[in-house]
Amino acid sequence: MDANQKEEVKAHISSFPVVESHYCRANTERQYLEPTLNVLRMYDLYRLKCSENGDTPVKESYYRLIFNTEFNLSFHAPKKDRCDQCEAYETAVKQNMVSQSDEYRQTKHMADKTAMRQERQKDREDKDTLTVCFDLQNVISCPRAEISSFFYKRKLNLYNLTAHSSQTKKGSVLCGQRTMSGRGANDIASALVKLLERVLHDHPEATEIVTWSDSCEPQNRNSIIAFAIADFLTRHPQVKRITMKYSTPGHSAVQEVDNMHSHIEKAMAMSEFYSPLSYTCVLLKVNRNNAYEIVQMKSTYFYDFQACSKLFQYKQVPFSEVS
Incomplete structure (x- = not known):
């Protein structure tokens, strides 16, 4: 050659x-x-x-x-949760290199996973608790169509923060695009605040809210999210408490949102879309019997929670250990 x-x-x-x-x-x-x-x-x-x-x-x-x-x-395959701790332990078992400390860490890890799932199930069954789970979907490129020239074009990245409410069994999709947002904690915090405002609009009597998410520290467990939630509570004094709960690393507790992602990906595989607006039309057809609530994020919805969070002593909070 x-x-x-x-x-x-x-x-x-x-x-x-x-x-x-x-x-x-x-x-x-x-x-x-x-x-x-x-x-x-x-x-x-x-x-x-x-x-x-x-x-x-x-x-x-x-x-x-x-x-x-x-x-x-x-x-770019769809996101799948793989547990680093379990993978490392299984590899060590296959190589007959498991130490006593490895056994202890794995036993504790599995106990944490069991406790987390029991806690999640308790929240699912509690009809009096307003529970919302959320997660960031895989990056979506636009346009998407079987046109050969499109494969060579630079794409517009779209971002979805998807959520599911336990009381209404309704899914929500907060859509943003690369021109105004990204996948950082500030962007997710802004979308989460908008989501909670929508939840409060549907449930004005709510005084307590529980959220579930994965344990990704840069996106969900950090000072920026913590300040955004504190600010939300200040601006909505009728809500007395928001409890944020996190999945054990590598073991998702937000299966409702994972199921939404799966249905969205199937709908995209059977559809073509050329703009954020036409992508929204695809989302509206995903679940016709109980259509998702679609919120198009606007530039005015994004706040600089990061700058404000630096005014507080969040460094004293061990976010990586929160579970």
């Missing part, structure tokens, strides 16, 4: 825009392609481009070899 063909393959692979991972990991250099792609689909697009230019394409095996050896790329 001549060098020119190799460079053409590399240029073609590089022409696909990368998207953000769901996880904000600064210590990884891996980049992600949108989930509608795979190597075979990319190769088909490469052959189409060669045909248009009158060039001879390389074999699929060679294209795949270059993709695997010359690039650090993966495809």
Whole structure:
């Protein structure tokens, strides 16, 4: 295979825009392609481009070899919770390298998981408790359609904070886009405050609210979220208490929201959308019998909770140990 063909393959692979991972990991250099792609689909697009230019394409095996050896790329798969603690313990068991301290940590971890699930089930069954679970969905790229030229275009990233209320059994989706927000704690705090305002609008008699989320510290367990909730309580004095509860790391307790994500992803797989507005139309069709409440986040909904939180001694709070 001549060098020119190799460079053409590399240029073609590089022409696909990368998207953000769901996880904000600064210590990884891996980049992600949108989930509608795979190597075979990319190769088909490469052959189409060669045909248009009158060039001879390389074999699929060679294209795949270059993709695997010359690039650090993966495809943006839907978020799945994997427990680092359990994975490490199972690996140690297989290698017969389990120490007494490993056994103790795993026993405590499993006890924490059991206690967490019992607590979550208690909140589900308590009809007098206003319980809301929420989670950030995988990054969604827009537009999305089976049009070959779209795969090479830079995409607009869309973000969903999805939520489910235990009393009404109703799902909510708070939609934002990259031009006005991201996935940081300040963005999530602003969306969470808007969600709680909607909950309070539906339940004006509520005096206590319980929230459930995952244990992601940069997004959910931090001083920015803590200040946002304190500020919400100050502005809504009829609410006496908000209790925030977190899943044991690696073991999700927000299955209702996970189920919403699954239905949304299935709807997207069968639909095309070209803008945030047309994406909203897809969301409205996900659950026709009990349609999701859609809230389009506006720039006026976002607050700088981070700057305000720095005025308080939140460094004294061990957020990483809160459970």
